[in-house]
Amino acid sequence: NAGVTQTPKFQVLKTGQSMTLQCAQDMNHNSMYWYRQDPGMGLRLIYYSASEGTTDKGEVPNGYNVSRLNKREFSLRLESAAPSQTSVYFCASSEWEGGREQYFGPGTRLTVT
Amino acid sequence: AQTVTQSQPEMSVQEAETVTLSCTYDTSENNYYLFWYKQPPSRQMILVIRQEAYKQQNATENRFSVNFQKAAKSFSLKISDSQLGDTAMYFCAFMKPMDSSYKLIFGSGTRLLVRP
Numbered sequence: 767n768a769g770v771t772q773t774p775k776f777q778v779l780k781t782g783q784s785m786t787l788q789c790a791q792d793m794n795h796n797s798m799y800w801y802r803q804d805p806g807m808g809l810r811l812i813y814y815s816a817s818e819g820t821t822d823k824g825e826v827p828n829g830y831n832v833s834r835l836n837k838r839e840f841s842l843r844l845e846s847a848a849p850s851q852t853s854v855y856f857c858a859s860s861e862w863e864g865g866r867e868q869y870f871g872p873g874t875r876l877t878v879t
Numbered sequence: 880a881q882t883v884t885q886s887q888p889e890m891s892v893q894e895a896e897t898v899t900l901s902c903t904y905d906t907s908e909n910n911y912y913l914f915w916y917k918q919p920p921s922r923q924m925i926l927v928i929r930q931e932a933y934k935q936q937n938a939t940e941n942r943f944s945v946n947f948q949k950a951a952k953s954f955s956l957k958i959s960d961s962q963l964g965d966t967a968m969y970f971c972a973f974m975k976p977m978d979s980s981y982k983l984i985f986g987s988g989t990r991l992l993v994r995p
Contacts (some may be wrong), residue, residue, distance in 0.1 A: 808985030867926050872921075
């Protein structure tokens, strides 16, 4: 049981390049989330998907797009990377019932030069 | 909008002693959840403890316990018998269930150093 996995672990992009961050969970959770963590700050929600087939904006969605490919996978795309998007990105998943806790992936450290 | 405030950027404690991390939040909601997450140097976010707002009893998980004061909107974390492995960033988080999604709002974190 791997939990939540993210690829890649590290990435360096030049300004204007695009990339997709991949996330998958094997816990059969309905909801999935993308957060970013900047130095000295807590995590901030970028986008979330309450269930397969739905996505919604979070607190800081500008410059990002997401795709809920199926129940397991939720990807985050940067179409034209900017230095302000240098951050650590976390994917998480949760179930509707139970303790409501979110389970996090190991994170992706992205640097945009 | 809900906000979460952690007023202690850094704290230090001697191994085997007790330390309390503070968290306050602002909400007009009555039903919600509160969490403490630990982030060690490995960067992994690990759930430490959870509190449902409708429960008056404070949550406890082994050496970790909370002091939940709903009227004061305060949610502090007490770590007893501190261990070197407790060295990490600790984040307080608020969740209000909205429809079928559960979005977390995080504080800015407290960096805890456990000294040998």
